[in-house]
Amino acid sequence: MRFVIPAGRARLIAGAVAGVLLLGWLSGLGPVHANATRVPAAASGPPPNARRPPARHARPVPSRPPVDCRKVKCVALTFDDGPGPYTARLLRMLAARHAKVTFFLIGGNIRGREAVVRQELAQGHAIGDHTWSHPDLSTLPEKRIRTQLTRTLSAITRTTGQPIHLMRPPYGATDRHVGKVARRLGLAQIIWDVDTDDWRDRNSAIVAHRAISRAHRGDIILMHDIHPTTVRAVPKILRGLAKRGFTFVTVPELLAAHPPKPGRVYFRGH
Numbered sequence: 001m002r003f004v005i006p007a008g009r010a011r012l013i014a015g016a017v018a019g020v021l022l023l024g025w026l027s028g029l030g031p032v033h034a035n036a037t038r039v040p041a042a043a044s045g046p047p048p049n050a051r052r053p054p055a056r057h058a059r060p061v062p063s064r065p066p067v068d069c070r071k072v073k074c075v076a077l078t079f080d081d082g083p084g085p086y087t088a089r090l091l092r093m094l095a096a097r098h099a100k101v102t103f104f105l106i107g108g109n110i111r112g113r114e115a116v117v118r119q120e121l122a123q124g125h126a127i128g129d130h131t132w133s134h135p136d137l138s139t140l141p142e143k144r145i146r147t148q149l150t151r152t153l154s155a156i157t158r159t160t161g162q163p164i165h166l167m168r169p170p171y172g173a174t175d176r177h178v179g180k181v182a183r184r185l186g187l188a189q190i191i192w193d194v195d196t197d198d199w200r201d202r203n204s205a206i207v208a209h210r211a212i213s214r215a216h217r218g219d220i221i222l223m224h225d226i227h228p229t230t231v232r233a234v235p236k237i238l239r240g241l242a243k244r245g246f247t248f249v250t251v252p253e254l255l256a257a258h259p260p261k262p263g264r265v266y267f268r269g270h
Contacts, residue, residue: 064098064124067249069218069257075246076220076254077101077211077237078192080130080168083113083120084226090234091119097238099248103225104130104168104190107152114159121160126250128166129153129187138173145181153185166190166251166260174265183263190251190260191267192222199224204233212240218268220251 067074079090082103094101103120105127110117120127131137131148140148149167156164167187169178174189182189194214198207207230211221223230238248252260260266 066256067247067253069247069249069254072247073217073245074249074254075215075217075241076249076251077223078104078168078190078220078251079223079225079230080104081106081109081134082225083109083116086228086231087113087116087225088119090225090231091116091123091125093231093234093238094125095123097235097242097248099238100124100126100250100253101248102126102128102166102190102251104128104166105152105156106130106134107132107155110152110155110159117156117159121162124250126166126252127156127160127162127164128168128190128251129156129164130168131170134170136171136173137169137178138175140177142177142181145178146185149181149185149187165262179263179265186262188260188262189265190220191265193219193268194221196221196223196230198227198230198233202227202229204229204236208233208236208240211237212244215241215244215246216268217246218254220254220267 077099079087079101082105087103100123103125105117107129117127129149129152132151133148135144135148137145137148153164156162163186165186165188167182167185168190172191174191179189193216194211196207196210201207207223211223211233215221225231241248251266255266
């Protein structure tokens with residue numbers, strides 16, 4: 001026995017089936033229901049935290065071959081008490097002449113200027129410890145000397161990821177207790193040969209004249225990048241010393257022939 005669907009009813013069933021299929025297809029393109037979740041295209045892929053790059057530490061990028069100060073007329077410009085509000089400008093001046101210097105940092109000045117400290121290393125400059133708050137270390141007991149130095153060491157290491165091997169005692173004041181603590185911390189003591197007295201005479205022309213006229217081969221010159229008058233003097237200092245045949249090096253480069261030993265005091269390339 002054969003079952004036959006009347007033609008009219010067959011058309012009705014076919015139309016209903018087609019309608020159901022069409023609605024199912026359109027539902028995939030229609031608006032999202034109130035309790036459905038749409039993932040934006042920008043949110044696809046790994047979670048944001050997974051894509052965040054790791055924290056970057058500064059890595060010195062040498063832009064020139066090593067300088068041999070036994071063959072070249074070297075001078076080491078050094079800047080104390082930063083980082084300060086004028087340090088970034090100073091870095092631009094130094095970069096323009098490819099000059100390398102050494103910065104002795106106050107630990108209490110680093111917070112908020114971490115990027116400047118990293119830039120110092122990235123440009124090939126050297127960094128040293130200048131204590132946390134600039135006290136006369138020779139008047140302090142060893143425990144406080146250590147605290148002043150280690151707090152700054154920790155701040156620099158957290159900021160740059162680089163070890164520090166140099167320190168400069170504020171006012172150049174040191175004694176056997178300072179030397180003992182510095183030795184235990186692996187820090188050589190760096191003093192200076194030429195003091196520009198830029199902290200006293202806030203006059204760019206005077207500061208530049210002292211630096212240029214007093215420099216001798218192998219000298220370490222003291223300045224402070226917290227003074228705008230000093231920073232303004234730097235281009236003239238660089239031009240004047242370059243005319244006298246000097247090459248600008250960091251303290252480690254100056255002392256490379258006889259690497260500095262922890263605890264010892266160094267000046268004039270010795």
